[in-house]
Amino acid sequence: MARGEKFQFVGYYNCLDFVNTEFTKEGGRHFDSLRSFADLIEWLGESRLVNRAQLQRALKLWGGSAGAAERIFLDALALRRALLAMAEKLATRRPVARESLEAINKTIEKRPACVLRARSSGRFEEMTRLDLHEPEQLMVPIAQSASDLLCHGDLALVKRCANPACGAFFYDTSKNHTRRWCSTTGCGNRMRVAAHYRRRRAVS
Template identity: 30%
Template sequence: MTEAPRLGDHPALDLLNTEARVQGQTFDFWTSHQDVLRWLAQSGVAPTGKQAAPADLLQWGRELRAVVRDLVTARKQGTRLDIEALNHFLQPHLTSPQLQRDGDGHLVLTRVARGDTTASLLGPVAEAAAVLLAEGDFDLVRQCEHEDCVLWFYDRTKSHKRRWCSMALCGNRHKAAQFRKRGSGTSAEIARASVRKSTKA
């Protein structure tokens, strides 16, 4: 299975990037409940292993993604946000404090999810989206500038001049397109010069 790109530098933006554009067509990396569960495990918000995915995880995972996409787009455009849909995912996300030991045996206080399984799995991602919307610097929340890419990222570079989801992918595609355009222009100039020369002759 093809894995969704991890280029967003923020869990909420990585969520949006589970839907991409490939050769001009929308491509969904989530086609099954297990796809969503695997992505959540790789994001560190679900247990790894052979846990069975809830039967409604794909439906609600896609719904959360659509809600977050609308909110991020609206926040980026500076329009008023309809936050109730996201609150629908946040309200059943219950956690409780739990005392645990870390890898060195030291006591640490953590919070663990409670309640409905689907809400427990998606809740941390919904919370990450809420934090981004409330506290994120949206001058640094951007969409890749390549015309055939819809991926989002949080620009954490020192210069804050990041333009591409990945320089190795869209950055190089842009450079190649510019090179071809310059080559095409040169060929056209040569052709026009040849026509002018033959006309004078």
């Protein structure tokens, strides 16, 4: 499940990318790219938070049951709402609400274990090991990403795209931390073109 064009990954932290699955497209039209259990599985694959073998197992365990799939999907949407509230608070330099922290903690509690593994660079990283005994474990890596952001990130670098017709959240990793757009090729380019057009009209 390679990254495709259905989802955008501009947030740096996966929890922000998960929030960004619900966004506003050009022209102000609201769009939700997460509309089913299958979409959730696809997003987890494209985000690389869960490997393909585990996702195939999840589909085998719960994908065939409409009730189980719907419950997992609704839980995912509830977590997304909590993470949206978190991102909005961070982007406006306000304290994160207790409800968001409770939702993150509730999900992390489903984490069965963590393992350390060596990377090819010689460094180490901690990975969440999913045994998938419970459907809620699918959301553990998303909640872990939020925990990592809150515990180890510079919270002042969580921003919202300056394009009013977008509003996606991202973590500003630019050199001088002056990034304004979710992506330079997307909103950044559109806003520059719009500004150029306005300047030309002003002098004509």
